[in-house]
Amino acid sequence: MPHSSLKYVVIVSLIALPSWLRLSRTERADVISAEVEPAAAAHHDCHIRWIDAESMTALCSDVMIIDTTDLRSWNHLWEQLRDSSLFAEPYFELVSIVPGIEDGYADYEAELAASDA
Template sequence: MSQPMTFFALMRAHPNWLRLSRPERRRFEQETLKPIYARYPGVKMRWFDAEAFTARCSDVAMFEAASVKEFYFLIDALRDSPLMTEPYFEFVDIIPAVEDGFLDYDAQLAR
Protein backbone atom coordinates (compact mmCIF):
# COMPACT_ATOMS: atom_id res chain seq x y z
CA MET A 1 0.00 0.00 0.00
CA SER A 2 1.79 3.11 -1.22
CA GLN A 3 -1.02 5.57 -0.80
CA PRO A 4 -1.03 8.06 2.06
CA MET A 5 -2.86 7.46 5.31
CA THR A 6 -5.66 9.82 6.23
CA PHE A 7 -6.45 10.76 9.81
CA PHE A 8 -9.61 12.52 10.88
CA ALA A 9 -9.06 14.35 14.17
CA LEU A 10 -12.29 15.28 15.91
CA MET A 11 -11.62 18.34 18.06
CA ARG A 12 -13.56 20.45 20.51
CA ALA A 13 -12.93 24.17 20.95
CA HIS A 14 -12.51 25.35 24.53
CA PRO A 15 -13.86 28.66 25.88
CA ASN A 16 -10.27 30.00 25.87
CA TRP A 17 -10.33 29.81 22.08
CA LEU A 18 -13.82 31.21 21.75
CA ARG A 19 -12.86 34.23 23.90
CA LEU A 20 -10.13 35.22 21.43
CA SER A 21 -11.08 37.77 18.82
CA ARG A 22 -10.99 36.66 15.20
CA PRO A 23 -7.79 38.65 14.55
CA GLU A 24 -6.17 36.98 17.61
CA ARG A 25 -7.13 33.57 16.24
CA ARG A 26 -5.59 34.36 12.84
CA ARG A 27 -2.43 35.63 14.55
CA PHE A 28 -2.21 32.41 16.59
CA GLU A 29 -2.54 30.39 13.41
CA GLN A 30 0.23 32.40 11.69
CA GLU A 31 2.62 32.56 14.65
CA THR A 32 2.09 29.17 16.29
CA LEU A 33 0.43 26.65 13.99
CA LYS A 34 1.97 27.44 10.60
CA PRO A 35 5.56 27.02 11.90
CA ILE A 36 4.59 23.61 13.32
CA TYR A 37 3.00 22.53 10.04
CA ALA A 38 6.10 23.73 8.16
CA ARG A 39 8.28 21.31 10.15
CA TYR A 40 6.24 18.39 8.76
CA PRO A 41 5.81 19.07 5.02
CA GLY A 42 4.81 15.46 4.35
CA VAL A 43 1.54 16.03 6.19
CA LYS A 44 -1.23 18.00 4.52
CA MET A 45 -4.08 19.34 6.62
CA ARG A 46 -7.59 20.52 5.89
CA TRP A 47 -9.94 22.06 8.46
CA PHE A 48 -13.71 21.54 8.67
CA ASP A 49 -16.25 23.24 10.92
CA ALA A 50 -18.75 20.85 12.51
CA GLU A 51 -20.26 22.76 15.45
CA ALA A 52 -23.51 23.52 13.62
CA PHE A 53 -24.12 19.82 12.99
CA THR A 54 -23.00 17.89 16.06
CA ALA A 55 -22.39 18.36 19.77
CA ARG A 56 -19.61 15.74 19.77
CA CYS A 57 -16.96 18.03 18.28
CA SER A 58 -16.68 21.56 16.98
CA ASP A 59 -14.07 20.94 14.30
CA VAL A 60 -12.59 18.14 12.22
CA ALA A 61 -9.01 18.28 11.02
CA MET A 62 -8.17 15.96 8.14
CA PHE A 63 -4.50 15.04 7.90
CA GLU A 64 -3.07 13.20 4.90
CA ALA A 65 0.36 11.75 5.55
CA ALA A 66 2.72 9.61 3.51
CA SER A 67 4.53 8.78 6.75
CA VAL A 68 2.78 7.71 9.94
CA LYS A 69 5.92 8.76 11.83
CA GLU A 70 5.70 12.32 10.46
CA PHE A 71 2.00 12.47 11.39
CA TYR A 72 2.83 11.22 14.89
CA PHE A 73 5.50 13.90 15.31
CA LEU A 74 3.09 16.60 14.10
CA ILE A 75 0.46 15.53 16.62
CA ASP A 76 3.06 15.54 19.42
CA ALA A 77 4.13 19.06 18.39
CA LEU A 78 0.49 20.20 18.47
CA ARG A 79 0.00 18.59 21.89
CA ASP A 80 3.05 20.48 23.19
CA SER A 81 1.77 23.77 21.80
CA PRO A 82 -0.75 26.22 23.29
CA LEU A 83 -3.34 24.69 20.95
CA MET A 84 -3.68 21.91 23.53
CA THR A 85 -1.94 23.31 26.61
CA GLU A 86 -3.79 26.60 26.95
CA PRO A 87 -6.05 24.76 26.16
CA TYR A 88 -7.65 26.11 23.04
CA PHE A 89 -8.77 22.71 21.74
CA GLU A 90 -8.87 19.10 22.80
CA PHE A 91 -8.78 15.97 20.69
CA VAL A 92 -12.06 14.05 21.03
CA ASP A 93 -11.03 11.22 18.72
CA ILE A 94 -8.52 10.47 15.98
CA ILE A 95 -9.74 8.12 13.27
CA PRO A 96 -7.17 6.63 10.89
CA ALA A 97 -8.42 5.65 7.44
CA VAL A 98 -7.23 4.49 4.05
CA GLU A 99 -8.94 6.06 1.07
CA ASP A 100 -10.39 3.36 -1.21
CA GLY A 101 -8.39 0.71 0.64
CA PHE A 102 -10.62 -1.98 -0.81
CA LEU A 103 -9.06 -1.35 -4.24
CA ASP A 104 -5.63 -2.47 -2.99
CA TYR A 105 -7.24 -5.46 -1.33
CA ASP A 106 -9.07 -6.42 -4.53
CA ALA A 107 -5.84 -6.04 -6.53
CA GLN A 108 -3.94 -8.42 -4.26
CA LEU A 109 -6.76 -10.97 -4.54
CA ALA A 110 -6.39 -10.92 -8.32
CA ARG A 111 -2.70 -11.92 -8.15
Template sequence: MRYAFFLLLRATPAWLRLSRNQRRALTDLHLAPLLVGPEAVRMRYFDAEAFTADASDVMMIETEDPRHHYFFMERLRDSPMFTVPYFELRQIVPAIEEGYALYEEARLAPPT
Protein backbone atom coordinates (compact mmCIF):
# COMPACT_ATOMS: atom_id res chain seq x y z
CA MET A 1 0.00 0.00 0.00
CA ARG A 2 1.36 3.41 -0.94
CA TYR A 3 0.57 6.42 1.23
CA ALA A 4 0.70 10.03 0.12
CA PHE A 5 0.73 12.99 2.48
CA PHE A 6 0.03 16.42 1.02
CA LEU A 7 1.55 19.15 3.20
CA LEU A 8 0.02 22.54 2.52
CA LEU A 9 2.66 25.13 3.35
CA ARG A 10 2.78 28.90 3.47
CA ALA A 11 6.10 30.65 2.88
CA THR A 12 6.92 33.23 5.54
CA PRO A 13 8.37 36.69 4.91
CA ALA A 14 11.72 35.35 6.17
CA TRP A 15 11.78 32.92 3.22
CA LEU A 16 10.53 35.44 0.70
CA ARG A 17 13.25 37.94 1.66
CA LEU A 18 15.96 35.45 0.68
CA SER A 19 17.43 35.41 -2.79
CA ARG A 20 16.62 32.42 -4.97
CA ASN A 21 20.22 31.23 -4.58
CA GLN A 22 19.92 31.41 -0.79
CA ARG A 23 16.64 29.46 -0.91
CA ARG A 24 18.22 26.76 -3.06
CA ALA A 25 21.21 26.50 -0.72
CA LEU A 26 18.98 26.18 2.36
CA THR A 27 16.86 23.53 0.65
CA ASP A 28 19.97 21.55 -0.29
CA LEU A 29 21.36 21.90 3.23
CA HIS A 30 18.25 21.24 5.32
CA LEU A 31 15.66 19.41 3.21
CA ALA A 32 17.65 17.11 0.92
CA PRO A 33 19.26 15.18 3.83
CA LEU A 34 15.78 14.31 5.15
CA LEU A 35 15.08 12.32 1.99
CA VAL A 36 17.88 9.76 2.37
CA GLY A 37 18.55 6.88 4.72
CA PRO A 38 16.74 3.76 5.89
CA GLU A 39 13.50 5.64 6.53
CA ALA A 40 13.62 7.61 3.30
CA VAL A 41 10.47 8.99 1.76
CA ARG A 42 9.90 10.33 -1.73
CA MET A 43 9.02 13.99 -2.11
CA ARG A 44 7.45 16.04 -4.86
CA TYR A 45 7.03 19.80 -4.62
CA PHE A 46 4.38 22.03 -6.19
CA ASP A 47 4.00 25.82 -6.33
CA ALA A 48 0.48 26.98 -5.54
CA GLU A 49 0.74 30.68 -4.69
CA ALA A 50 -0.51 31.80 -8.10
CA PHE A 51 -3.73 29.82 -7.62
CA THR A 52 -4.70 30.02 -3.94
CA ALA A 53 -4.10 32.17 -0.88
CA ASP A 54 -4.44 29.18 1.46
CA ALA A 55 -1.00 27.74 0.71
CA SER A 56 1.98 28.93 -1.26
CA ASP A 57 3.43 25.45 -1.70
CA VAL A 58 2.36 21.82 -1.59
CA MET A 59 4.82 19.13 -0.59
CA MET A 60 3.78 15.57 -1.42
CA ILE A 61 5.45 12.86 0.64
CA GLU A 62 5.12 9.25 -0.53
CA THR A 63 5.96 6.13 1.44
CA GLU A 64 4.90 2.54 1.96
CA ASP A 65 5.24 2.94 5.73
CA PRO A 66 3.40 5.77 7.54
CA ARG A 67 6.04 5.66 10.28
CA HIS A 68 8.58 6.92 7.76
CA HIS A 69 6.36 9.93 7.09
CA TYR A 70 6.07 10.53 10.82
CA PHE A 71 9.85 10.37 11.28
CA PHE A 72 10.32 12.69 8.28
CA MET A 73 7.93 15.19 9.87
CA GLU A 74 9.82 15.10 13.18
CA ARG A 75 13.09 15.85 11.37
CA LEU A 76 11.41 18.56 9.26
CA ARG A 77 10.01 20.24 12.38
CA ASP A 78 13.49 20.31 13.87
CA SER A 79 14.95 21.95 10.76
CA PRO A 80 15.23 25.70 10.06
CA MET A 81 12.49 25.25 7.46
CA PHE A 82 10.06 25.27 10.39
CA THR A 83 12.11 26.68 13.28
CA VAL A 84 13.15 30.02 11.76
CA PRO A 85 10.39 29.63 10.44
CA TYR A 86 10.69 29.73 6.69
CA PHE A 87 7.38 27.89 6.25
CA GLU A 88 4.17 27.47 8.20
CA LEU A 89 2.38 24.14 8.01
CA ARG A 90 -1.24 24.93 7.14
CA GLN A 91 -2.71 21.47 6.67
CA ILE A 92 -1.81 17.81 6.08
CA VAL A 93 -4.01 15.74 3.79
CA PRO A 94 -3.25 12.00 4.03
CA ALA A 95 -4.32 9.71 1.20
CA ILE A 96 -3.89 6.17 -0.06
CA GLU A 97 -3.00 5.88 -3.71
CA GLU A 98 -5.71 3.91 -5.53
CA GLY A 99 -7.24 2.90 -2.21
CA TYR A 100 -10.51 1.98 -3.92
CA ALA A 101 -8.68 -0.61 -6.05
CA LEU A 102 -7.03 -2.12 -2.99
CA TYR A 103 -10.42 -2.33 -1.30
CA GLU A 104 -12.04 -3.97 -4.32
CA GLU A 105 -9.17 -6.44 -4.63
CA ALA A 106 -9.48 -7.37 -0.95
CA ARG A 107 -13.26 -7.75 -1.21
CA LEU A 108 -13.02 -10.01 -4.27
CA ALA A 109 -10.19 -12.16 -2.92
CA PRO A 110 -11.27 -15.64 -1.85
CA PRO A 111 -11.36 -16.11 1.93
CA THR A 112 -8.26 -17.69 3.43
Protein backbone atom coordinates (compact mmCIF):
# COMPACT_ATOMS: atom_id res chain seq x y z
CA MET A 1 0.00 0.00 0.00
CA PRO A 2 1.65 3.27 -1.05
CA HIS A 3 2.06 5.79 1.76
CA SER A 4 -0.08 8.38 -0.04
CA SER A 5 -3.09 6.06 0.08
CA LEU A 6 -3.20 5.95 3.87
CA LYS A 7 -6.55 7.01 5.25
CA TYR A 8 -6.35 8.93 8.50
CA VAL A 9 -9.24 9.09 10.91
CA VAL A 10 -9.43 11.79 13.56
CA ILE A 11 -11.96 11.43 16.37
CA VAL A 12 -12.73 14.66 18.23
CA SER A 13 -14.79 14.48 21.43
CA LEU A 14 -16.62 17.63 22.49
CA ILE A 15 -18.90 18.84 25.25
CA ALA A 16 -21.64 21.30 24.33
CA LEU A 17 -21.51 24.22 26.75
CA PRO A 18 -24.50 26.12 28.16
CA SER A 19 -23.79 28.97 25.71
CA TRP A 20 -24.55 26.54 22.85
CA LEU A 21 -27.53 24.95 24.54
CA ARG A 22 -29.09 28.38 25.18
CA LEU A 23 -29.14 29.08 21.44
CA SER A 24 -32.29 28.22 19.56
CA ARG A 25 -31.98 25.42 17.05
CA THR A 26 -32.18 28.04 14.29
CA GLU A 27 -29.29 29.99 15.85
CA ARG A 28 -27.25 26.80 16.13
CA ALA A 29 -27.91 26.03 12.46
CA ASP A 30 -26.84 29.58 11.58
CA VAL A 31 -23.49 29.11 13.38
CA ILE A 32 -22.90 25.81 11.59
CA SER A 33 -23.88 27.34 8.24
CA ALA A 34 -21.74 30.45 8.71
CA GLU A 35 -18.63 28.88 10.22
CA VAL A 36 -18.43 25.08 10.10
CA GLU A 37 -19.75 24.44 6.60
CA PRO A 38 -17.39 26.96 4.93
CA ALA A 39 -14.43 25.45 6.82
CA ALA A 40 -15.42 21.97 5.70
CA ALA A 41 -15.91 23.14 2.10
CA ALA A 42 -12.45 24.75 2.09
CA HIS A 43 -10.92 21.39 3.01
CA HIS A 44 -12.70 19.09 0.57
CA ASP A 45 -10.32 16.21 1.29
CA CYS A 46 -11.58 16.08 4.89
CA HIS A 47 -14.91 14.31 5.26
CA ILE A 48 -16.63 15.28 8.52
CA ARG A 49 -19.34 13.33 10.33
CA TRP A 50 -20.97 14.86 13.40
CA ILE A 51 -22.27 12.32 15.92
CA ASP A 52 -24.65 13.13 18.78
CA ALA A 53 -23.51 11.14 21.79
CA GLU A 54 -25.14 12.82 24.79
CA SER A 55 -27.93 10.29 25.08
CA MET A 56 -25.41 7.43 25.11
CA THR A 57 -22.57 8.63 27.34
CA ALA A 58 -21.66 11.23 29.93
CA LEU A 59 -18.09 11.49 28.60
CA CYS A 60 -18.95 13.90 25.77
CA SER A 61 -21.98 15.32 24.02
CA ASP A 62 -20.72 15.27 20.45
CA VAL A 63 -18.13 13.45 18.40
CA MET A 64 -16.65 14.63 15.14
CA ILE A 65 -15.18 11.90 12.95
CA ILE A 66 -12.94 13.22 10.21
CA ASP A 67 -11.63 11.01 7.40
CA THR A 68 -8.74 12.34 5.31
CA THR A 69 -5.70 11.30 3.32
CA ASP A 70 -4.03 14.65 4.00
CA LEU A 71 -3.01 15.48 7.56
CA ARG A 72 -1.95 18.99 6.52
CA SER A 73 -5.48 19.65 5.31
CA TRP A 74 -6.83 18.27 8.60
CA ASN A 75 -4.51 20.60 10.52
CA HIS A 76 -5.68 23.61 8.52
CA LEU A 77 -9.33 22.62 9.00
CA TRP A 78 -8.79 22.31 12.74
CA GLU A 79 -7.07 25.71 12.91
CA GLN A 80 -10.02 27.26 11.08
CA LEU A 81 -12.51 25.59 13.44
CA ARG A 82 -10.52 26.70 16.49
CA ASP A 83 -10.76 30.29 15.26
CA SER A 84 -14.54 29.95 14.93
CA SER A 85 -17.11 30.72 17.60
CA LEU A 86 -17.35 27.00 18.35
CA PHE A 87 -14.27 27.48 20.51
CA ALA A 88 -13.89 31.28 20.69
CA GLU A 89 -17.33 31.93 22.21
CA PRO A 90 -16.95 29.14 23.40
CA TYR A 91 -19.83 26.92 22.44
CA PHE A 92 -17.90 23.67 22.91
CA GLU A 93 -15.19 22.33 25.18
CA LEU A 94 -12.61 20.07 23.60
CA VAL A 95 -12.38 16.74 25.44
CA SER A 96 -9.97 14.81 23.22
CA ILE A 97 -8.48 14.39 19.77
CA VAL A 98 -7.64 10.81 18.82
CA PRO A 99 -5.91 10.37 15.45
CA GLY A 100 -5.38 7.02 13.81
CA ILE A 101 -4.69 5.27 10.53
CA GLU A 102 -7.45 3.15 9.08
CA ASP A 103 -6.08 -0.37 8.59
CA GLY A 104 -2.64 0.89 9.65
CA TYR A 105 -1.61 -2.65 10.49
CA ALA A 106 -2.14 -3.68 6.85
CA ASP A 107 0.19 -0.91 5.67
CA TYR A 108 2.82 -2.08 8.16
CA GLU A 109 2.43 -5.72 7.14
CA ALA A 110 2.75 -4.77 3.45
CA GLU A 111 5.97 -2.92 4.23
CA LEU A 112 7.28 -5.95 6.14
CA ALA A 113 6.44 -8.23 3.22
CA ALA A 114 8.13 -5.87 0.75
CA SER A 115 11.29 -5.75 2.85
CA ASP A 116 11.35 -9.57 3.08
CA ALA A 117 11.12 -9.92 -0.70
